[in-house]
Amino acid sequence: MDILYLMNIKNLFSPPLFPGFTKNYRSWCSVFLALILVTLPNLAACFVPCFTWLGFQLWILGISMILLPCVFGLRVRLMLWLAVPVVLLVPACLACLFSIHSLPSSFLILAALETNQSELAALQAPVISAGIGTVVLLMLYVWFVKNRIPAALRLGAVGRVLVLAALLIPVCRDWTTEGQEVSLARIKQRLWATFPSATIYGTYEAFDIRARVQNRKDLAENITVSQEKEFQDEANRQVHMLVIGESANKSCFGIYGYQRQTTPLLDNTPGLMTFRDASCTAPCTLIAVPSLLTASPPGRVLEATRQASILTAYKKAGFRVYWLSAQKKHGTYDTLTSIFSADADEDTFVSGKFDNRGIGSYQTAQDTSMLPLVRGILQRNEPKVLFVLHTMGSHGPYPVRYNRDFVRFPADPLEAMDALFRISLGNACDPKDLELAQNSYDNTICATDYLLGSLINELKKVQASSWLCYVSDHGENSSTARFGKFMHGMISRQIVEVPMLMWVSPLYEQSHAGKVAGLKSHLSTPFSASCTFHTLLDMGGLSCPNFKPEYSTASPRFAPGPRLVCNSSGVVFDYDKQFLTQPAEVRGDPEETSDKPQDVATGAQ
Ligand SMILES: [Zn+2]
Structure with missing residues (x-):
């Protein structure tokens, strides 16, 4: 019966179309099974957490990449032997896929490289399972390739065409429909989402980022920083603070009207x-924060990682520097930003620790959880201190950014989440959804107000010569935006024009009246937040090779250049000349409406 069945299958692939396959169909079935073993992470990714066609296409891409050298004549068995190192990665990738529903990225590999002993102990079970899995899978694969696949087997004409078609058809489709640039970007996207290229590139990138962090330490040792005499002679304690806001819409701040x-x-x-x-x-965030912290122009993220930051300069000038963050240390949007945390003497990521049960996932902490840390550090009575606080501010999903104490505008957390989800789908928005989402967003601003008010109070208590600077990395569209409501990443006035505040203590104003006069004379001057590095060095009387006094808002010589903005695709443009000159409808400015949100305070705050 079995023989008859196999004979029928054999007839299906009878010559002339598949002569090679008919002759060696058992061997080809074995090759297919071996390829499944090698590309198991891609196959599993098709179904985790649910089946997707994109996942299926990436699996085919993974198989085609492995077989590509055979198109040019390499024997199939030799290629499969060469793929043995890839097989060694399969169980670890599967363990990762089933734990976090994603193949290991450079950020996850970096997190693993920096994981300490106790965190590794928490991950003992998956690590042991992956170790045993590797041995079993490797033995199975070696036995299979050795015993089931003939040494002389080569890819036939049909096989070569199929492999090339699988690799080239998606590229040609993108090229003809969306152009060369998109097509090249998609090739990269696919490669970085497919095992094993994703894992190989991720490992390279993780080590590259580690090297950059190490280079920053060397850079800090070699940089020359000088300080103005009036600051060197200052007898007062000096405590300064930079608070980096997140997705804060200036037009939703009461203080801005x-x-x-x-x-x-x-x-x-x-x-x-x-x-x-x-x-x-x-x-x-990823592109914005590096040009706040360094003298690097907008959009030059990698260049910024090779430049001195505000933290480097203050540390070199004898300040004790602290980086506190409510953002994650590792992640697609975080790792490059948190490279700068290595410049600090101490860094703490309140969202970036493994939880008490030892589960390897990040917690979502609110910005206010940094307040006790600030108080604790201030009690150390260090004479010169710089804090950099990286907040989560008003980043979606809004309801998780504040607790009940900040519910000034009614927004049930679950209902607000649902409303935000419906709005994100881009369908016609229900006014009730918009109101609920706006209420929730406005509560995040109330939480930011509380954070900043509390920090200023803490600084007042220490009676030092102090400044606090708050600047948001970028804004966020509100309910009134014509497109992209409650989003950022695109260009609009609500996203580009950010809130920036400065508070100085009476002692600072007394000692450095010239700097304060400089700040006050530039409150209405249009400038780019890329002046932050220069302004904050100037506020400490510091100078280093990249410092330019004409970019400092505290300087009487302040002469900011054009306001350059780098969009999410990496294109840098002049905001005033190339964006604000367009019609309001094209810019997506909010339409003038009489139906403005009312102040419906619940009295909870
Ligand atoms: Zn951001």
């Missing part, structure tokens, strides 16, 4: 300076 009272504490902070016309350097 929003009709809702979202910033009651900042409104009641005497002497607080609000810069009216600051623009971000990019609409996303």
Whole structure:
């Protein structure tokens, strides 16, 4: 019966179409099984967490990549032997896939490289399973290739055409429909999403990032930083603070004229300076933050990783530098940013630790959880301190960014999440959804107001010569935006024009009246947040090779250049000349409406 069945299958592939296959169909079935073993992570990824066609296409791509050398004449068995190192990676990738529903990325590999002993102990079970799996799979694979696949087997004409078609058809389709640039970008995207190229590239990138961190340490040792005499002679304790905001929409701040009272504490902070016309350097964190912290121009992220940061300069000038972050240390959007945390004497990621049960996942911490850390550090009475706080601010999903104490505008967390999801689908938005989402967003601004008000209070208590600078990395579209409501990443006025505030202590103003006068004279000057590096060095009387006093808002010589913004695709443009000159509809400016949100305070705060 079995023989008859096999004979029938054999007839299906009768010559002339598949002569090679008919002759060696058992061998080819074995090759196929061996390829399944090699590309098991891609096959599993098709079904985890649910089946996707894209996952299936990536599996075919993975198989085609392995067989590509055979198209040019390499014997199939030799190619499969060469793939043995790939087989060694399969169980670890599978363990990762089933744990976090993703193949290992450079960020995850980096996290693993930096994982300490106790965290590794927490991951003992998956590590042991992957180890045993590797031995079993390797033995099975070697036996299979050795005993089931003839040494002389080569890919026939049909096989070669199939492999090339699998590799080239998606590229040609993208090239003809969307052009050369998109097509090349997609090739990269596919390769970085497919095992084994994704794992190989991820490992390379993880080690590259580690090398950059190490290079920053060398850079800090070799840089020359000088300090103005009036700062060197200062007898007061010096405690300074940079707070990097996240997705904060300036037009939703009461202090910037929003009709809702979202910033009651900042409104009641005497002497607080609000810069009216600051623009971000990019609409996303990854590109924006490096050009806040360094003198690197907008969009040059990798260049920024080779430049001195605000932290480097202050540390070199004898300050104890602390990096506190509510963002993650590792992740697609985090790792390149947190490279700069290595410049600090101490860095703490309140969201970046494994939880108490030892589960290897990140917690979501709120910005206010950094406050006790700040208080603890201030109690150390160090004479010169610089804090850099990287907040989660108003990044979606909004309801997780604040607790009940900050619910000033009614927004049930689950209902707000649902509303935000429906809005993100881009369908016609229900006004109730928009109101709920806006209420939730405005509560995140209330939480930021509380954080900044509390930090200023802490600085007041230590009676030092202090400044606090708050600048958001970029903004966020609100319910009034014409497109991309409650999103960032694209270019719009609400995303580019960011809130920037400066508070100085009475002692600072007394000792450095010239700097404060400089700041006050530039509150209405349009400038780019890329001036932050120069301004904050100037505020400490510091100078280093990349410092330019004409880019400091505290300097009487302030002469900011064009406001350059780098969009998410990496294209740098002049915000004033190339964006603001377009019609309001093209820019997506909010339409003028009488139906503005009302101040519906619940009295909870
Ligand atoms: Zn951001």
